[in-house]
Amino acid sequence: MISFRYKEKGTAIHKLNPFCKLVWVFSIFVLALIFNNPLYLLLLFLSTLPVIIAARVWREWASLMKFALYLCLVIIIINALVSYHGSSVLWQAPCSVPLMGTPVITLEAIFFGVGMSLRLLTIISAFAILTFTIHPDDIMLAMLKMKLPYKSVLVTSLSTRFIPTLIDDVERISDVQRSRGLELDRGKLMQRIKSRMAIIVPLLSNSLDRTVQVAEAMESRAFGSGEKRTFYKEVKLSKLDVPALIFGFLPLALGTFMRWWGQGDYRYYPALEKISLDGFECSMLALLLFLLCMMVSLAFLKKRIELD
Amino acid sequence: MIKIENFTFYYSDAEKPALEDINLEIQDGEFVLVTGPSGGGKSSLCRCLNGLIPHFYGGKVAGKVEVQGLNVMKHPTKEMATKVGMIFQDPENQLVATDVEREIAFGLENLAFPRNLIAKRMEESLDTLGISGLRYRQVHELSGGEKQKVVIASVLALHPEILILDEPTSELDPKSAEEVLSIVERLNDELGITVVLIEHRLDRVLQHVDRLIVLDQGRVVADGSIRDILNKSYQEITDTGVGMPPIIKLAHELENRGISVNEAPLTVKEGRIMLKGLFQKTPGQLPQCNKKGDNKPVIEVEKLWHVYPGGPAALKNVSLRVNEGEFVAIMGRNASGKTTLVKHFNNLLKPTRGMVAVDGIDTRKATIAELARKVGFVFQNPNDHLFADTIEEEIAFTLKNLGFENGEIRQRVGEILERFKLQEYRKQYPRSLSGGEKQRAALASVLVIQPKILILDEPTRGIEYRLKRELMTFLNKYTSQGNTVILVTHDVETVAEHADRVILLSEGEIVVDGNKRDILSKALLFSPQINRLVQAFDKYGVPDNILTVDELLQTLK
Numbered sequence: 001m002i003s004f005r006y007k008e009k010g011t012a013i014h015k016l017n018p019f020c021k022l023v024w025v026f027s028i029f030v031l032a033l034i035f036n037n038p039l040y041l042l043l044l045f046l047s048t049l050p051v052i053i054a055a056r057v058w059r060e061w062a063s064l065m066k067f068a069l070y071l072c073l074v075i076i077i078i079n080a081l082v083s084y085h086g087s088s089v090l091w092q093a094p095c096s097v098p099l100m101g102t103p104v105i106t107l108e109a110i111f112f113g114v115g116m117s118l119r120l121l122t123i124i125s126a127f128a129i130l131t132f133t134i135h136p137d138d139i140m141l142a143m144l145k146m147k148l149p150y151k152s153v154l155v156t157s158l159s160t161r162f163i164p165t166l167i168d169d170v171e172r173i174s175d176v177q178r179s180r181g182l183e184l185d186r187g188k189l190m191q192r193i194k195s196r197m198a199i200i201v202p203l204l205s206n207s208l209d210r211t212v213q214v215a216e217a218m219e220s221r222a223f224g225s226g227e228k229r230t231f232y233k234e235v236k237l238s239k240l241d242v243p244a245l246i247f248g249f250l251p252l253a254l255g256t257f258m259r260w261w262g263q264g265d266y267r268y269y270p271a272l273e274k275i276s277l278d279g280f281e282c283s284m285l286a287l288l289l290f291l292l293c294m295m296v297s298l299a300f301l302k303k304r305i306e307l308d
Numbered sequence: 309m310i311k312i313e314n315f316t317f318y319y320s321d322a323e324k325p326a327l328e329d330i331n332l333e334i335q336d337g338e339f340v341l342v343t344g345p346s347g348g349g350k351s352s353l354c355r356c357l358n359g360l361i362p363h364f365y366g367g368k369v370a371g372k373v374e375v376q377g378l379n380v381m382k383h384p385t386k387e388m389a390t391k392v393g394m395i396f397q398d399p400e401n402q403l404v405a406t407d408v409e410r411e412i413a414f415g416l417e418n419l420a421f422p423r424n425l426i427a428k429r430m431e432e433s434l435d436t437l438g439i440s441g442l443r444y445r446q447v448h449e450l451s452g453g454e455k456q457k458v459v460i461a462s463v464l465a466l467h468p469e470i471l472i473l474d475e476p477t478s479e480l481d482p483k484s485a486e487e488v489l490s491i492v493e494r495l496n497d498e499l500g501i502t503v504v505l506i507e508h509r510l511d512r513v514l515q516h517v518d519r520l521i522v523l524d525q526g527r528v529v530a531d532g533s534i535r536d537i538l539n540k541s542y543q544e545i546t547d548t549g550v551g552m553p554p555i556i557k558l559a560h561e562l563e564n565r566g567i568s569v570n571e572a573p574l575t576v577k578e579g580r581i582m583l584k585g586l587f588q589k590t591p592g593q594l595p596q597c598n599k600k601g602d603n604k605p606v607i608e609v610e611k612l613w614h615v616y617p618g619g620p621a622a623l624k625n626v627s628l629r630v631n632e633g634e635f636v637a638i639m640g641r642n643a644s645g646k647t648t649l650v651k652h653f654n655n656l657l658k659p660t661r662g663m664v665a666v667d668g669i670d671t672r673k674a675t676i677a678e679l680a681r682k683v684g685f686v687f688q689n690p691n692d693h694l695f696a697d698t699i700e701e702e703i704a705f706t707l708k709n710l711g712f713e714n715g716e717i718r719q720r721v722g723e724i725l726e727r728f729k730l731q732e733y734r735k736q737y738p739r740s741l742s743g744g745e746k747q748r749a750a751l752a753s754v755l756v757i758q759p760k761i762l763i764l765d766e767p768t769r770g771i772e773y774r775l776k777r778e779l780m781t782f783l784n785k786y787t788s789q790g791n792t793v794i795l796v797t798h799d800v801e802t803v804a805e806h807a808d809r810v811i812l813l814s815e816g817e818i819v820v821d822g823n824k825r826d827i828l829s830k831a832l833l834f835s836p837q838i839n840r841l842v843q844a845f846d847k848y849g850v851p852d853n854i855l856t857v858d859e860l861l862q863t864l865k
Contacts, residue, residue: 008444008446135406135407136406137405137406137407137410157405157406158404160406161403161404161405161406161447161448164448165400165448172687172692173692175651175656175685175687176685176687176692176693177693178656178676178677179654179656179676179680179683179684179685179687179754180680180693180705180706180709180753180754181676181677181680181681181706181709181710181757182677182709183675183676183677183709197695198695198705199695201695202691202692202693202694202695205691205695205739206691206692209691210400210401213396213398213401213402214401214402214404215364216355216360216364216394216396217394217396217401217402217404217459218404219360219363219364219384219385219386220358220360220385220389220392220393220394220463221389221414221415221418221462221463221466222386222387222389222390222415222418222419222466223386223414223415223418224386224418225386225387225389225418225419226418226419226420228420229417229418229420230416230417230420230421230422230423230426231417232409232410232413232416232417232423232426232427232430233409233410233413234423
């Protein structure tokens with residue numbers, strides 16, 4: 001089983017400062033929301049790939065994408081079924097359906113679904129970079145730097161800490177109950193829900209006992225003893241990180257400018273717009289992609305300069 | 309120094325006190341062992357030393373507890389943290405960070421120590437525990453023993469003057485347990501840290517400690533230096549249900565037969581000295597061992613391989629046959645494939661290659677539920693078993709799963725409740741019972757099917773002696789009725805006393821398989837205490853395959 005947990009792989013991307021990655025992913029996220037043009041979205045999506053490859057997390061990424069693709073398929077189908085806009089009718093229902101009128105499936109509606117899917121894939125792919133290449137504790141520290149309260153951050157980090165434990169618990173308890181003849185996939189829905197209780201009740205009760213013990217252990221190690229708290233590890237920006245941080249922001253700035261200029265828009269309805277870029281637009285888009293890809297080269301550069 | 313005066317404590321909503329009129333004084337640098345039956349007050353006593361009682365657990369308090377000059381009633385746990393370090397049973401529930409370095413830093417960060425001091429303390433504690441190799445590892449990748457060492461390191465980083473350990477080894481395998489205990493001993497010996505160790509298994513620790521305190525029903529039953537107490541209060545201690553190590557039991561039995569033993573022996577070496585004079589006079593008879601090899605086979609395993617997805621082979625070409633009425637112990641190091649093997653017997657795992665037949669049925673062609681009528685599987689922790697609203701429902705659940713009729717369910721549940729002395733709890737919520745009752749309830753919920761084969765995975769880990777004896781007596785009776793018991797365990801002494809046959813696994817392969825007497829004797833450290841004791845006397849004609857105290861006493865007659 002491929003786990004969606006952080007693994008230390010020591011690649012240039014892993015070693016890059018978490019803030020740089022956060023900023024870069026944030027840029028992709030915003031750009032994916034402000035651009036409508038499917039070509040732009042596709043290129044944004046493709047620009048996350050070099051990072052995934054450089055970080056050697058493509059296996060994890062692929063299994064996540066498999067799941068995301070199912071989601072996209074559902075989006076495309078539903079959109080095609082319920083959106084009757086668009087002029088190129090591919091199929092029309094022979095009769096009208098109550099509340100839905102006469103369903104039609106149009107080329108435009110399908111393409112709209114595809115466009116939205118590209119946007120979704122881009123965002124998921126970008127966030128995958130965060131989860132696969134930043135240590136959860138570093139995300140926590142970064143959140144603290146952004147002045148989030150310590151206790152809420154700690155609760156988040158404790159819950160990530162106990163996810164593997166919880167998975168073990170589920171496996172163990174379901175072994176126990178299956179040995180007692182419990183068949184999870186037998187019977188009607190109600191029966192199935194009821195049989196899940198034999199796993200859920202011990203799981204929740206055990207977790208409750210666990211929380212008390214964790215709390216005891218934390219108290220015993222002086223948790224909450226003063227207002228102030230130090231952090232042994234710190235997410236600090238070194239001079240080498242500054243260029244990466246700037247290059248994380250630049251695509252956002254450029255993209256916003258392009259969008260303001262009127263670039264990257266697209267209309268699906270009533271008929272698909274033809275995508276045509278003039279020379280200026282082409283060069284701007286190329287510049288944007290160049291800036292986005294700088295992240296990987298800067299990461300490698302930083303790794304080479306640093307001795308560690 | 310720890311000073312407890314007339315201390316009484318009631319948990320809120322409890323009718324009986326958890327601790328009653330305790331008076332104790334523990335000097336700096338002492339190594340104190342606290343023992344007693346579960347529910348006797350051991351854990352409560354250690355929780356009042358760092359203020360978890362009464363600040364974390366509310367309740368009624370009377371009397372005084374003073375630790376290093378601080379009145380615990382007035383100083384909450386977090387203030388006591390630099391005086392008293394506390395280590396609990398399950399390492400899993402004490403680790404809060406995702407990697408080892410951050411874990412060790414956690415307490416120091418809470419106290420707002422500057423970063424350079426944290427770095428220094430980190431190095432110290434990593435080195436003291438000998439775990440600097442683990443420093444960059446993720447916590448969830450560590451083994452149980454490694455986790456407990458990280459816990460100790462993280463507590464030690466706060467430089468406590470007193471270390472309290474509440475059954476720190478009961479979740480660990482014997483090797484890790486040994487390592488953890490020797491680390492604790494070194495901390496006491498070299499750094500002069502006062503240690504209060506709570507353990508219900510005495511055999512591993514007796515030789516290390518200065519003083520023994522026995523608690524039962526919230527009161528101190530015995531308190532004094534080890535040898536003193538073992539001579540004077542042997543009977544009182546065993547009456548509370550605490551199990552004595554075999555050598556000490558032997559010394560006591562010898563005394564009872566009028567053979568004078570100067571001092572209770574704490575180590576095997578001292579035991580040998582004790583026995584020296586005796587054997588020269590009386591070489592004895594070889595004890596008989598019972599054979600059950602000729603019966604009908606109930607489990608047949610042929611060339612079994614198991615590979616977990618993405619992992620190395622966990623079982624490699626294992627072949628074996630278990631017969632009706634046998635009591636088999638499966639032993640071996642952690643991750644040697646013990647649990648993987650037995651999970652094939654009720655189909656929780658299917659063979660990657662090879663074949664497993666249970667009572668003539670090829671497991672590849674059966675479901676877990678079908679095999680559940682023949683094979684009962686009891687897991688270590690009863691909390692994983694219990695979920696229903698009443699004990700009755702809990703037991704009936706298993707029968708309902710297997711499609712029994714209502715009338716039969718009622719009858720069987722009634723019978724099993726009686727056999728396990730659970731009638732008075734039949735309408736109670738199973739999870740609110742005591743540890744022993746929970747274990748009985750879990751066992752009853754499996755045995756109600758009357759399986760021909762009963763598998764138990766580490767059932768004796770972390771349970772007190774009285775319960776262990778109860779369980780083993782039951783299992784012996786169960787096999788004598790023609791049923792088969794398969795026990796996965798690390799507990800050599802229990803196997804020596806109760807099993808017939810031992811299968812030793814290593815790296816997924818069977819290393820030896822045979823009569824317990826052949827396997828457990830003359831096996832260097834793997835042997836039970838008494839066998840290690842008699843090995844030195846084989847030149848006097850003493851049979852060198854004696855395993856238990858009773859057998860040894862027979863030959864002495």
